[in-house]
Amino acid sequence: MLEIKNLHVKLEEEGKEILKGVNLTIGAGEVHAIMGPNGSGKSTTSYVLAGREGYEVTEGSATLDGVDILGMEPEERAAAGLFLAFQYPVEIPGVGNMTFLRTAVNAQRKARGEEELSAADFLKEVRAKAKTLNIDADMLKRPVNVGFSGGEKKRNEILQMAMLEPKMCILDETDSGLDVDAMKLVSEGVNALRSEGRSFLVITHYQRLLDHIKPDVVHILANGRIVKTGGPELALEVENNGYADILAEVE
Amino acid sequence: MALPKIKADATEARLSALTLPSGAEWATKARKEALARVAAMGIPARRDEYWRFTNPADLTAPTAPKAAVFESGEAPTFAGVDALKVVFVDGVFDAEASDDLSMEGVEISRLASATQQDIHWAKDVYGVLENRGQTPVERPLAALNTAFATDGLVIRVTGHAPRPIAITYLHKEETSDANLHHVIKLEEGAEFTLLEAGPAAARFNKVTEVDIADTASFHHVRTQGRDHERRAVTGLFARLGTESKFKSFTLTANGILTRNEVVLELTGDDAIAHVAGACVGDGKDFHHDDTVFITHDAVNCESRQVFKKVLRNGAVGVFQGKILVKAGAQKTDGYQISQGLLLDDDSQFLAKPELEIYADDVACSHGSTVGAIDETALFYLRSRGVPEKAAKNLLTLAFLAEAVQEIEDEGLAEEVLARMSEWLDRHN
Ligand SMILES: Nc1ncnc2c1ncn2[C@@H]1O[C@H](COP(=O)(O)OP(=O)(O)O)[C@@H](O)[C@H]1O
Ligand SMILES: [Mg+2]
Numbered sequence: 001m002l003e004i005k006n007l008h009v010k011l012e013e014e015g016k017e018i019l020k021g022v023n024l025t026i027g028a029g030e031v032h033a034i035m036g037p038n039g040s041g042k043s044t045t046s047y048v049l050a051g052r053e054g055y056e057v058t059e060g061s062a063t064l065d066g067v068d069i070l071g072m073e074p075e076e077r078a079a080a081g082l083f084l085a086f087q088y089p090v091e092i093p094g095v096g097n098m099t100f101l102r103t104a105v106n107a108q109r110k111a112r113g114e115e116e117l118s119a120a121d122f123l124k125e126v127r128a129k130a131k132t133l134n135i136d137a138d139m140l141k142r143p144v145n146v147g148f149s150g151g152e153k154k155r156n157e158i159l160q161m162a163m164l165e166p167k168m169c170i171l172d173e174t175d176s177g178l179d180v181d182a183m184k185l186v187s188e189g190v191n192a193l194r195s196e197g198r199s200f201l202v203i204t205h206y207q208r209l210l211d212h213i214k215p216d217v218v219h220i221l222a223n224g225r226i227v228k229t230g231g232p233e234l235a236l237e238v239e240n241n242g243y244a245d246i247l248a249e250v251e
Numbered sequence: 252m253a254l255p256k257i258k259a260d261a262t263e264a265r266l267s268a269l270t271l272p273s274g275a276e277w278a279t280k281a282r283k284e285a286l287a288r289v290a291a292m293g294i295p296a297r298r299d300e301y302w303r304f305t306n307p308a309d310l311t312a313p314t315a316p317k318a319a320v321f322e323s324g325e326a327p328t329f330a331g332v333d334a335l336k337v338v339f340v341d342g343v344f345d346a347e348a349s350d351d352l353s354m355e356g357v358e359i360s361r362l363a364s365a366t367q368q369d370i371h372w373a374k375d376v377y378g379v380l381e382n383r384g385q386t387p388v389e390r391p392l393a394a395l396n397t398a399f400a401t402d403g404l405v406i407r408v409t410g411h412a413p414r415p416i417a418i419t420y421l422h423k424e425e426t427s428d429a430n431l432h433h434v435i436k437l438e439e440g441a442e443f444t445l446l447e448a449g450p451a452a453a454r455f456n457k458v459t460e461v462d463i464a465d466t467a468s469f470h471h472v473r474t475q476g477r478d479h480e481r482r483a484v485t486g487l488f489a490r491l492g493t494e495s496k497f498k499s500f501t502l503t504a505n506g507i508l509t510r511n512e513v514v515l516e517l518t519g520d521d522a523i524a525h526v527a528g529a530c531v532g533d534g535k536d537f538h539h540d541d542t543v544f545i546t547h548d549a550v551n552c553e554s555r556q557v558f559k560k561v562l563r564n565g566a567v568g569v570f571q572g573k574i575l576v577k578a579g580a581q582k583t584d585g586y587q588i589s590q591g592l593l594l595d596d597d598s599q600f601l602a603k604p605e606l607e608i609y610a611d612d613v614a615c616s617h618g619s620t621v622g623a624i625d626e627t628a629l630f631y632l633r634s635r636g637v638p639e640k641a642a643k644n645l646l647t648l649a650f651l652a653e654a655v656q657e658i659e660d661e662g663l664a665e666e667v668l669a670r671m672s673e674w675l676d677r678h679n
Contacts, residue, residue: 051634075636078634078636089631094653100635104632108636164635
């Protein structure tokens with residue numbers, strides 16, 4: 001599904017190298033987790049994959065189902081099935097959440113040569129999906145993320161994911177700012193989307209989320225490199241001993 | 252005080268190209284007084300305080316600069332609204348294209364005929380509100396209009412008008428120079444909506460005086476047409492009585508020069524005045540100026556100004572907005588926001604927000620911002636699959652929407668938004 005090879009990335013403005021040769025292969029239907037200390041390059045990885053400006057790929061490649069994505073526009077990556085749930089979802093004053101969702105769904109359909117969803121069908125689907133995430137009608141009407149609590153923003157990200165039905169989902173610290181109940185809701189939302197054809201890259205600082213979304217593989221990212229890869233037990237190791245031990249062991 | 256020679260000469264040159272229309276005694280008196288005001292003030296020049304950002308030369312030249320006629324190929328805005336339709340072509344009333352000037356609870360006639368009548372209610376308003384609006388800031392082009400306006404509508408509303416009046420201004424002559432003047436009087440408790448659409452002429456000078464009695468409400472929505480080369484100066488003068496309401500929204504797209512002045516006087520307690528504008532301009536020939544002056548002279552009134560300008564390829568937007576709170580106008584709630592969205596580095600937004608307050612128990616605020624498209628929001632939208640251009644348009648429309656929200660009627664607001672959206676699609 002997603003294959004990242006020897007990815008080197010530096011900040012365009014400062015020239016500072018953030019990713020120093022990341023290798024990662026995620027098969028169809030798999031759930032991988034990336035854990036790592038603050039500043040290790042987790043968000044950078046997700047942004048580079050999604051196509052945010054400001055980063056320069058100096059070496060390496062990233063492909064989705066064998067197709068290079070690094071040369072694509074962000075919207076082309078989205079239409080190809082890539083989705084990033086942002087660590088900090090963006091507020092867009094003046095654009096209604098519903099309008100935003102419908103524009104996005106139909107833009108992707110159009111890009112894929114599919115017919116646009118009718119207003120009625122869209123409404124039905126969004127209401128049903130919003131309900132399972134405990135998102136009320138008011139949240140759907142309000143401008144995108146404006147005045148949403150931290151938890152509401154994260155649930156809204158999952159709603160977008162559910163509506164867009166991507167095949168490669170990247171979740172950047174979706175657990176941050178969530179209380180126990182919200183974490184459960186979000187995890188259930190994610191788990192409901194798990195399927196053979198859909199893969200997940202779950203970025204998290206803590207093991208907590210991985211109790212709910214069980215990963216197949218866990219990677220530790222430190223200082224721009226994946227320094228260790230293992231099974232779910234690796235997350236527990238981090239939880240119990242922190243990153244220091246693992247990093248020391250790798251050194 | 253004698254005018255500087257340059258100004259006196261320019262004024263003389265402008266006035267010599269015009270003749271006072273003849274009419275009944277009261278009309279002639281009002282016109283002569285207005286003419287005297289122009290002669291005393293002189294026509295505007297770049298050095299005048301409120302003309303520093305906008306060059307009035309094209310508006311004051313003895314003859315109108317040429318403006319190519321533009322065929323948009325689309326129906327005028329509000330053509331689909333159930334309204335009494337009135338059409339002016341290059342400033343000339345088109346009886347064929349207009350509906351009968353009759354509506355329940357509304358007296359409507361043409362200025363050209365009202366000014367011939369010896370006794371007419373319009374004499375208490377014509378030139379009167381314009382004259383009140385000359386202090387403390389002079390508006391010579393409005394006085395010029397009062398002196399020389401050839402036609403317009405004279406509307407008196409005594410009840411709830413069953414339908415809006417929709418005026419369409421067509422521009423068909425390359426050198427047309429139109430002076431229209433409307434007088435609107437809302438009697439106590441009356442309700443009325445005025446819709447206006449279209450460019451009107453190569454050069455258009457329009458004054459609208461609106462006298463709003465106690466508890467009456469006036470709604471106004473206008474679009475100024477898409478002709479690229481037209482010039483326009485408009486003056487909207489209103490006086491608000493107790494518990495009355497004034498709501499005005501203007502959409503401007505294209506045009507070489509547009510100066511929209513709004514002068515409001517809140518003279519009765521608990522009155523509400525909202526004035527909003529949105530403009531979209533593309534190219535260095537686009538210059539758009541909103542100049543607003545709101546005087547609070549009563550207790551517990553609310554005024555709100557919301558102006559948004561989207562500018563690209565060297566377009567220039569100007570906002571000059573003032574709230575004056577007179578001594579005794581306690582509990583005034585005054586709000587003003589003006590914002591420019593620059594789609595490139597060549598465009599400019601110039602703002603002069605002013606507050607002058609002589610009462611101590613008031614809540615007034617103003618803000619002015621200028622910026623570009625929010626890159627973070629743009630990326631967020633694109634990451635969800637929305638193509639770059641569509642995403643930019645969505646954000647631009649969202650920026651403009653705050654001004655459009657000032658339109659109470661949802662159908663009218665939707666039509667305005669649709670026009671904006673189409674414009675953005677064309678100018679992408
Ligand atoms: N746009 C940026 N400008 C400046 N520094 C940045 C930017 N993006 C990332 N960085 C830096 O790159 C490093 C990695 O950041 P990030 O990918 O956000 O880490 P993580 O998500 O693992 O906490 C940090 O040192 C951070 O300060
Ligand atoms: Mg991060």
